[in-house]
Amino acid sequence: MNLFRTALFLAKKDLYSELKTKQILTTQIIFAGLVIVVFSFAFDPANNTTKAVIPGVIWVIIVFAGILGLNRSFISEQRNDTMQGLLVAPMESASIYLGKFLANFTMMLIVELVSIPFLFLLFDFKFLGSLPYFILVVFLGSFGFIAIGTFLAALAANSKSSEMLLPLLLFPITTPILIGVVQATRIILTNMEKLASAIAWIQLVTAYDVIFFVVCFLLIDYVLEV
Amino acid sequence: MSMNLERGKAVLSGAQLTDTKKPNLSKILFGAAVITMLVSLYFIFIFAAEEKTMGAAQKIFYFHVSSAWLAFMAFFVTFVFSILFLIKRKRIFDTYAYVSAEIGVVFTIIVLTTGPIWAKSAWNTWWVWEPRLITTLILFFIYIAYIMIRQMDGVWDKKARLASVFGIIGFADVPIVFFAIRWWQTKFHPIVFGEGPSQKGGGIEDTMLVALLVTITAFTILYSYLLHKGVSFEKMKIMVERYKEKLREDLEN
Amino acid sequence: MIEIKKLSKQADNKFILRGIDLRVNKGETVAVLGPNGAGKSTLLKVLATLIKPTAGHVLMNGLDLRKNHIEIKKVIGYLPHSSLLYDHYSPLENLVFFGNIYGVNNVEQRAVNLVKEVGLSFFLNEPVKNFSRGMIQRIAIARAIIHEPEVLLLDEPHTGLDQGAISILNNVILSMKEKGTTTLMVTHDFKQAAEICDRIIIVKNGKIVDDFRIETRNQGFVSEKYELQVEGVS
Numbered sequence A: 001m002n003l004f005r006t007a008l009f010l011a012k013k014d015l016y017s018e019l020k021t022k023q024i025l026t027t028q029i030i031f032a033g034l035v036i037v038v039f040s041f042a043f044d045p046a047n048n049t050t051k052a053v054i055p056g057v058i059w060v061i062i063v064f065a066g067i068l069g070l071n072r073s074f075i076s077e078q079r080n081d082t083m084q085g086l087l088v089a090p091m092e093s094a095s096i097y098l099g100k101f102l103a104n105f106t107m108m109l110i111v112e113l114v115s116i117p118f119l120f121l122l123f124d125f126k127f128l129g130s131l132p133y134f135i136l137v138v139f140l141g142s143f144g145f146i147a148i149g150t151f152l153a154a155l156a157a158n159s160k161s162s163e164m165l166l167p168l169l170l171f172p173i174t175t176p177i178l179i180g181v182v183q184a185t186r187i188i189l190t191n192m193e194k195l196a197s198a199i200a201w202i203q204l205v206t207a208y209d210v211i212f213f214v215v216c217f218l219l220i221d222y223v224l225e226v
Numbered sequence B: 001m002s003m004n005l006e007r008g009k010a011v012l013s014g015a016q017l018t019d020t021k022k023p024n025l026s027k028i029l030f031g032a033a034v035i036t037m038l039v040s041l042y043f044i045f046i047f048a049a050e051e052k053t054m055g056a057a058q059k060i061f062y063f064h065v066s067s068a069w070l071a072f073m074a075f076f077v078t079f080v081f082s083i084l085f086l087i088k089r090k091r092i093f094d095t096y097a098y099v100s101a102e103i104g105v106v107f108t109i110i111v112l113t114t115g116p117i118w119a120k121s122a123w124n125t126w127w128v129w130e131p132r133l134i135t136t137l138i139l140f141f142i143y144i145a146y147i148m149i150r151q152m153d154g155v156w157d158k159k160a161r162l163a164s165v166f167g168i169i170g171f172a173d174v175p176i177v178f179f180a181i182r183w184w185q186t187k188f189h190p191i192v193f194g195e196g197p198s199q200k201g202g203g204i205e206d207t208m209l210v211a212l213l214v215t216i217t218a219f220t221i222l223y224s225y226l227l228h229k230g231v232s233f234e235k236m237k238i239m240v241e242r243y244k245e246k247l248r249e250d251l252e253n
Numbered sequence C: 001m002i003e004i005k006k007l008s009k010q011a012d013n014k015f016i017l018r019g020i021d022l023r024v025n026k027g028e029t030v031a032v033l034g035p036n037g038a039g040k041s042t043l044l045k046v047l048a049t050l051i052k053p054t055a056g057h058v059l060m061n062g063l064d065l066r067k068n069h070i071e072i073k074k075v076i077g078y079l080p081h082s083s084l085l086y087d088h089y090s091p092l093e094n095l096v097f098f099g100n101i102y103g104v105n106n107v108e109q110r111a112v113n114l115v116k117e118v119g120l121s122f123f124l125n126e127p128v129k130n131f132s133r134g135m136i137q138r139i140a141i142a143r144a145i146i147h148e149p150e151v152l153l154l155d156e157p158h159t160g161l162d163q164g165a166i167s168i169l170n171n172v173i174l175s176m177k178e179k180g181t182t183t184l185m186v187t188h189d190f191k192q193a194a195e196i197c198d199r200i201i202i203v204k205n206g207k208i209v210d211d212f213r214i215e216t217r218n219q220g221f222v223s224e225k226y227e228l229q230v231e232g233v234s
């Protein structure tokens, strides 16, 4: 499976260079922290009704921190035209996409691992729901968001102002995921009786993930074509 | 310089000459659009029964629904031509996709402005978080993004390729967006055709249905006219660019 | 080896390449000369599968560029204007990464050897971002030949190199030629062109205007021909 082999090399390259510079991850995590602090100003953590906004806040953090990483993922290949180096190498465009996706997804998971506990801590949120389900929702939501986000980042990288273009492309396309995961997270965190409804949302998000992952795989050739 | 301009003009009129091969289609479409529009106005204001509770404000419903229909059709056409472009790589397909998306955006704006008027008289609020209306709003954002991709700098084939990809992704997203939003919020809209959980308006009268169908036909013809006109305008622009480049090259050598 | 038929490339309405026909045999070393903006880099990019041609065909090893691009990419080594190196990676890491992607066996050893060959083994583990232009160019050359390509596409490889590096580069090209590598080299340096190439192509305004072999390593002959084609006409 040459496709996966080269994709893994690419992902390793990105993660290793992130390990060296620590630029993107640090920015993402600090940004997530700042968002949490801003939210604590906007909604009083001492107030009990604030608990209701927590599911939304989690996804606001993921989306905005995620977009910082997505923006860099293809722009960083423009220095010294290294993107050309990848394009002249004997691999499918799908490999490039998959490699970038894996790197972005890993970084996203790290950011979540740090920032979500921090959020719960600051807002003094007692976790009553089901942890496995919560992890599943976060995983599926991030998967879909990063899958389509990596694809659109590759598309937006062709523009001079790609940092501004990417959110405009990404947010409307990901509305189904965002609705789905926020609803599912809310039910899982606050109202476990309605678990069936949360599962229905999880199914919707999963369907979206599968459909768009496949569509992105099929269309990435056209995006990275030169 | 002035000589350049004159030559440009000569070239331009040449372009128009080649275009006059099919002035008929444009005229026929225009005529048909005007006539069906007038007919649909008759049907809406005179033929169709007046809604009991809402009165005349209900008439906006016909325009609202027809604009929504037109916008969806326009985006569907963009979707089809995007696929065709990626397969065939002919510039004309891209032009159709682009013009259709622009028309679609204009009519989503109409939907989004008539929607609140309707909402105000029906439910006494300006904006309702209602599935179809939100889907239209999201659609509006998606196709604004589509048009922004077109505004990128670079050669046309790159822009056309990227826009086509986004046109496909965007349209594939629409049913899922609608489904998700509908699931999330099913409170307001009377489901006019077919059954629905939030049935409230209790169906539609026959005369209203006729008027609606007539209006939809009129809007479809209007759409064909706009598409045709827009495409020939774009073609003209492309032609002018080509002649400019030729002139520049001739001057250089 | 390389066969180009009626190749043309259009950017919007501007023609960059207008009908290029060219045959290069295996083992030939061809210099591509021409004024700025003639379309030399574009020609190389088309061959490296970085640009899709508007019309025409390119065959390499008898394979069509459009259909068998993966197979063809395996045998091409491409060195463009920019270095294609990751800034915060060391030469070794860069070469190992690209070697892995090309599926090179025993990649570390080969990378170390190549760095030694271009005379930078002292800087093996320094990040590339601290290098001078000539040093970067040396590593970029090593990167282009990491997978022992059968076709070398070099775009102005001599820029920024000192005398020592120029002779290193020429030796690399000549030793690869002995192994049967075909080289296409865009250059503005007639001396180097005359020294290592056995055929010269002059491109002007997107067309091949001259194509001749040189047996004697005569620089004057090349510049004479070039002036006749490029400066003489305009």
Ligand SMILES: Nc1ncnc2c1ncn2[C@@H]1O[C@H](COP(=O)(O)OP(=O)(O)OP(=O)(O)O)[C@@H](O)[C@H]1O
Residues within 6 Å of the ligand: B155, C011, C016, C034, C035, C036, C037, C038, C039, C040, C041, C042, C043
């Ligand atoms: N992406 C592009 N869009 C539009 N025009 C382009 C593009 N790339 C190159 N060109 C045009 O193509 C022509 C040839 O460019 P190219 O880079 O091939 O020249 P060159 O022969 O390599 O010149 P130099 O000796 O300066 O390297 C130039 O006139 C340039 O303006």
Ligand SMILES: [Mg+2]
Residues within 6 Å of the ligand: C040, C041, C042, C155
């Ligand atoms: Mg060049």
